[in-house]
Amino acid sequence: MGVREDQTPIRNRAVARRLWPYLRPIIQLAIAAALLGLLLWRVDLTQVRDDLSQATLWWLPLAFGANLMSDWFRAIRLQQLLAPLKRFDLSFLFGTAVLGVSCNLALPFRAGEVIRVQVMRRRSGLKASNIVASIISEKLLDIVAFAGFIILGVVLYQEARFLWPLAIAYAAIVVAGLLIARSLADQWRSGDNGPMPDGRLRARISSELRSFGEGLQSFKSVRALFRCSWTSYAAWLCEAAMYYACGRALGLELSPAVYLLVVVVATIAVSFPLTWAGLGVFEVAITSLLVAFGVNETQAATYAIFSHVVLALPYFASGPIAAMALKVSPSDIFFLRSQPKGEALDPAYATVRTDR
Numbered sequence: 001m002g003v004r005e006d007q008t009p010i011r012n013r014a015v016a017r018r019l020w021p022y023l024r025p026i027i028q029l030a031i032a033a034a035l036l037g038l039l040l041w042r043v044d045l046t047q048v049r050d051d052l053s054q055a056t057l058w059w060l061p062l063a064f065g066a067n068l069m070s071d072w073f074r075a076i077r078l079q080q081l082l083a084p085l086k087r088f089d090l091s092f093l094f095g096t097a098v099l100g101v102s103c104n105l106a107l108p109f110r111a112g113e114v115i116r117v118q119v120m121r122r123r124s125g126l127k128a129s130n131i132v133a134s135i136i137s138e139k140l141l142d143i144v145a146f147a148g149f150i151i152l153g154v155v156l157y158q159e160a161r162f163l164w165p166l167a168i169a170y171a172a173i174v175v176a177g178l179l180i181a182r183s184l185a186d187q188w189r190s191g192d193n194g195p196m197p198d199g200r201l202r203a204r205i206s207s208e209l210r211s212f213g214e215g216l217q218s219f220k221s222v223r224a225l226f227r228c229s230w231t232s233y234a235a236w237l238c239e240a241a242m243y244y245a246c247g248r249a250l251g252l253e254l255s256p257a258v259y260l261l262v263v264v265v266a267t268i269a270v271s272f273p274l275t276w277a278g279l280g281v282f283e284v285a286i287t288s289l290l291v292a293f294g295v296n297e298t299q300a301a302t303y304a305i306f307s308h309v310v311l312a313l314p315y316f317a318s319g320p321i322a323a324m325a326l327k328v329s330p331s332d333i334f335f336l337r338s339q340p341k342g343e344a345l346d347p348a349y350a351t352v353r354t355d356r
Contacts, residue, residue: 025108028276035280039287043298051302055249063245064314070238071097077141077231080224081134084217086124095322096120102319105312109273119328129208133215140177141232143170146267149236149260156257159293163261178219184209185216239263246307250299258293265289266307282308 040048075093082088096116103112117131124131147170153160154167218224243259243266269285270278283304290300 025276028108028274029279032275032280035275035284039280039283039301039304043301047298048302048305051250051299052306054251055306056251057249059245059249060310063242063249063310066238066241066245067311067314068098068318070235070242071101073231073235073238074138077228077235078134078138080227080231081137081218082126082131082215083224085126085130085214088124092123092326095326098315098318098322099326099328102315102322104270105277105315106319108276110271119326123326127208127211129211130215133212134218137181137216137218137228138232140174140181141228142236142267143177144174144229145232145236146264147171147174148233149264152257153261156255157293160261162292163264166264181216181219184213185219187213236260236263242311243307246310247303250303250306252290252295252299252303254290254293254295261289262286262307266311277312279308 072094074097075090078093078097079088079090096119099119100112100116103115104110105112107115113135117128117135120126120131121128147167150160150163150167150170154164218228237260240256240259240263243262244256247254247259265285266282269282272281275281283301286304286307287297287300290303291297295303
């Protein structure tokens, strides 16, 4: 009997581990519902309905176009980051960007990032660590743009002064990230890797680190960094134009520069997988920011809900189109089949660099 009692906690933990993948989405949706419920409880629902019904919808084409244009600039940036390894077709990278965002909206825990890596890996033959390094580089360049937006907002608006600690933190992350990326790129540059360490695990770790370092080779070029930086700013300015169009559709009279801060807060809100696609977190964060700038709480909540819908709508339409254009199969998404050795890669997607 004592043995059975001792084994009960072990069985309970095993059951909990099996159930956790099913419970996580439910917990996420519960948190989102609680946040949205709390927000809507605080505002005038009748006014929210009236504001939404009176929205000027002819601003929506600008919002949708600006949103997708931001992904085009991100595709240009990723092309530059991967240039030392592969010459990628720009339309392919744009398709994977759209597919990734669509999957982030449709699936929990920002699974679109994993799917994007998987599709690019299978189409190009690059290692996953090569691609992950470039995607992390994208995030670092995003922080460069966000730091600039926050500094501009703090300088222009007294209402944005509460964001200055975030600007300092972002600046520190940028400096540290650039130094680390440059160091890894130099240490693990292609053709100067040194011998592999003994032991299967150590050799595997060393191989992945080298592949990761190869994915950071763009950080060795000032010209490449400049190109990547301006495309980052262009991408986020397009997204700011989307939020601006949403504001104008609802009749908000805010300076265009305020929407740069909206971009920062909205992106932070959806970056952490606390809820599905940032639902609830996005609305609360944007509402709080606009209230700090003097917007009525009901109007701010209406804007947050409206802009979140406008942000998602283009991807529900373009995501399936991107998946069909890329000929994405279940094996691409669910890792059902690895890339066979010697399998020919489609030159329409990427060609190997021969000038490295």
